[in-house]
Amino acid sequence: xxxxxxxxxxxxxxxxxxxxxxxxxxxxxxxxxxxxxxxxxxxxxxxxxxxxxxxxxxxxxxxxxxxxxxxxxxxxxxxxxxxxxxxxxxxxxxxxxxxxxxxxxxxxxxxxxxxxxxxxxxxxxxxxxxxxxxxxxxxxxxxxxxxxxxxxxxxxxxxxxxxxxxxxxxxxxx
Numbered sequence: 001x002x003x004x005x006x007x008x009x010x011x012x013x014x015x016x017x018x019x020x021x022x023x024x025x026x027x028x029x030x031x032x033x034x035x036x037x038x039x040x041x042x043x044x045x046x047x048x049x050x051x052x053x054x055x056x057x058x059x060x061x062x063x064x065x066x067x068x069x070x071x072x073x074x075x076x077x078x079x080x081x082x083x084x085x086x087x088x089x090x091x092x093x094x095x096x097x098x099x100x101x102x103x104x105x106x107x108x109x110x111x112x113x114x115x116x117x118x119x120x121x122x123x124x125x126x127x128x129x130x131x132x133x134x135x136x137x138x139x140x141x142x143x144x145x146x147x148x149x150x151x152x153x154x155x156x157x158x159x160x161x162x163x164x165x166x167x168x169x170x171x172x173x174x
Contacts, residue, residue: 003051007048011045014037014041014044105136108126109134110173112126116158124161
């Protein structure tokens, strides 16, 4: 639609410019120029007409659908199964199995959090012997948190609570 409109405007402008360029005096030249302008408009109109005609001829057609008969597999016949008694029938357990409990490796036992008297005063930490008895993952504790100190009962080894807290370990409640 826009092409047709633009072509009409172009043809009209060519015709008007051809007429406007005619000198004031009359003669054979005026007639020739008028005929040339009309011929130009006719040529542009013919080109537009042919272009529209080609578009109508270029109608895209989709190929007709091909219908194939439905494909189905023939039913399979299985031989009847003969039920034989089992020698070891499965045992029915009416009790449900207990779910495995998730063990948090970052929870330290409460009873291992102790206070010790040292030369510098009271120190609160996790005793190593208690952790070895009550905590499975003692080997995974960070070594930089391990602390050796002297008590009236002798040399003790433990883990600083603040350092373990910074490493992500927590005190188990309960």
